[in-house]
Amino acid sequence: MGEGSEKAPAKTRRGRGAEAGDERIRERNTRAILRASAELFAEKGYEGVSMLQIAKATGLPRANVYYYFDTKEDIYRALISELIHGWELALRHISPENSPEQALTAYVHAKLDYARLHPIQSRLFASEILGGAKFLTRRDRDYMHALTRERVLVLEQWMAEGHIRKVDARHLLMLLWGATQFLSLSEPLACDTLETGTLRPADFDAAARTISGIVLSGVLL
Amino acid sequence: MGEGSEKAPAKTRRGRGAEAGDERIRERNTRAILRASAELFAEKGYEGVSMLQIAKATGLPRANVYYYFDTKEDIYRALISELIHGWELALRHISPENSPEQALTAYVHAKLDYARLHPIQSRLFASEILGGAKFLTRRDRDYMHALTRERVLVLEQWMAEGHIRKVDARHLLMLLWGATQFLSLSEPLACDTLETGTLRPADFDAAARTISGIVLSGVLL
DNA sequence: AAATAAGTTGACACCTGTGTCAGCTTATAT
DNA sequence: ATATAAGCTGACACAGGTGTCAACTTATTT
Numbered sequence: 001m002g003e004g005s006e007k008a009p010a011k012t013r014r015g016r017g018a019e020a021g022d023e024r025i026r027e028r029n030t031r032a033i034l035r036a037s038a039e040l041f042a043e044k045g046y047e048g049v050s051m052l053q054i055a056k057a058t059g060l061p062r063a064n065v066y067y068y069f070d071t072k073e074d075i076y077r078a079l080i081s082e083l084i085h086g087w088e089l090a091l092r093h094i095s096p097e098n099s100p101e102q103a104l105t106a107y108v109h110a111k112l113d114y115a116r117l118h119p120i121q122s123r124l125f126a127s128e129i130l131g132g133a134k135f136l137t138r139r140d141r142d143y144m145h146a147l148t149r150e151r152v153l154v155l156e157q158w159m160a161e162g163h164i165r166k167v168d169a170r171h172l173l174m175l176l177w178g179a180t181q182f183l184s185l186s187e188p189l190a191c192d193t194l195e196t197g198t199l200r201p202a203d204f205d206a207a208a209r210t211i212s213g214i215v216l217s218g219v220l221l
Numbered sequence: 222m223g224e225g226s227e228k229a230p231a232k233t234r235r236g237r238g239a240e241a242g243d244e245r246i247r248e249r250n251t252r253a254i255l256r257a258s259a260e261l262f263a264e265k266g267y268e269g270v271s272m273l274q275i276a277k278a279t280g281l282p283r284a285n286v287y288y289y290f291d292t293k294e295d296i297y298r299a300l301i302s303e304l305i306h307g308w309e310l311a312l313r314h315i316s317p318e319n320s321p322e323q324a325l326t327a328y329v330h331a332k333l334d335y336a337r338l339h340p341i342q343s344r345l346f347a348s349e350i351l352g353g354a355k356f357l358t359r360r361d362r363d364y365m366h367a368l369t370r371e372r373v374l375v376l377e378q379w380m381a382e383g384h385i386r387k388v389d390a391r392h393l394l395m396l397l398w399g400a401t402q403f404l405s406l407s408e409p410l411a412c413d414t415l416e417t418g419t420l421r422p423a424d425f426d427a428a429a430r431t432i433s434g435i436v437l438s439g440v441l442l
Numbered sequence: 443a444a445a446t447a448a449g450t451t452g453a454c455a456c457c458t459g460t461g462t463c464a465g466c467t468t469a470t471a472t
Numbered sequence: 473a474t475a476t477a478a479g480c481t482g483a484c485a486c487a488g489g490t491g492t493c494a495a496c497t498t499a500t501t502t
Contacts, residue, residue, distance in 0.1 A: 218439030
């Protein structure tokens with residue numbers, strides 16, 4: 001609905017060696033807004049967050065946020081379009097250049113590392129999908145679909161070559177997605193289950209080992 | 222915050238044999254409101270839904286909804302407290318009376334059946350957890366925790382007896398939760414991946430077979 | 443130092459949402 | 473038929489949300 005109207009600041013270089021930090025106010029504030037709003041959106045969903053909340057969390061007056069983003073939707077969309085990166089990064093490990101063992105282990109660990117290091121992005125992505133993926137563009141979805149299809153072909157190749165058991169490659173991928181997302185998305189349940197107050201790196205590590213262990217001995221021949 | 226103020230209708234019996242349907246208006250409308258609002262909450266989250274939307278979806282004027290529920294929170298809480306049922310139902314299959322094969326297969330199928338037959342409840346539950354489980358009471362969480370602990374003990378028993386491989390039982394449970402939830406929670410992604418417009422029973426069946434197949438041959442000795 | 447562009451802000455107009463209430467209609471009991 | 477309770481509803485007061493704007497301040501250029 002909103003056109004991506006970018007206000008181009010006149011980028012100018014200082015004569016002297018640029019002091020770190022206080023240059024490019026626009027860049028800094030834009031990032032701060034995105035950072036703060038991601039957490040809010042992940043927790044409360046798109047409608048659950050007001051511009052006032054975003055402004056307060058950023059430490060800016062509300063009207064100032066509007067100087068950088070025309071609408072709340074613009075902020076949300078800017079966040080969403082960044083999210084596919086993590087998805088892609090982990091999936092790349094499932095490649096014909098790796099052995100199935102390497103590939104699946106690396107994938108599971110990469111996915112859980114991402115979940116541990118970027119819990120907010122993980123939750124925001126899940127929240128967007130759960131809400132019907134209404135802000136993902138067709139382009140984004142097509143791109144994800146293409147990525148998925150490539151991995152399906154890799155897995156099916158391994159099956160044809162007798163490296164792994166013949167299962168539905170698509171459902172295997174979804175099993176991995178679901179299993180590797182659970183920890184960060186369902187943090188309250190996971191904490192209750194693990195009888196811990198907060199998820200520690202060791203918990204992610206244990207999850208990675210359990211998941212890759214079970215899936216590997218489940219599919220390897 | 223809101224006290225559970227129940228307006229007790231004077232339940233009276235008709236003289237003649239009660240005609241089906243048009244008795245107990247209160248019960249019928251209360252159910253209609255819960256039914257309609259569950260779908261909305263699941264999709265948009267608590268804050269994303271207005272009483273007007275609920276009223277429209279129910280087919281009642283807004284003020285009439287307030288006749289049955291004092292606040293929006295009351296509606297949401299009424300829904301949340303029903304959700305643990307599905308959780309519990311599937312978990313019961315993991316019992317010392319079953320063999321590990323039976324138990325795990327039955328669990329996976331039960332969980333996916335529930336997801337297929339009650340997609341709205343599944344999503345609502347996920348949405349509540351993702352949002353931080355803010356409306357689950359301590360009692361609810363303790364109960365779920367107790368249920369989980371029992372299953373962990375069953376699994377560890379099987380490990381001690383040499384029926385299944387030694388893995389972290391808690392993470393095995395979470396693997397199952399995550400894998401069996403993915404299909405209905407991430408419906409848009411699942412549809413893209415499976416190249417289908419809507420999830421059909423066959424898709425749930427394929428998921429159940431893939432998940433139980435991989436996990437079984439992953440943990441059985 | 444003067445001019446210009448970038449950044450900041452309080453206030454405004456407007457809309458949507460919540461919860462309440464008095465008074466209405468319909469059903470049930472006597 | 474009349475009384476009483478259950479159910480329904482339009483209108484209201486209030487709180488909070490969105491997006492805009494003119495005027496102000498600060499930075500950068502010339």
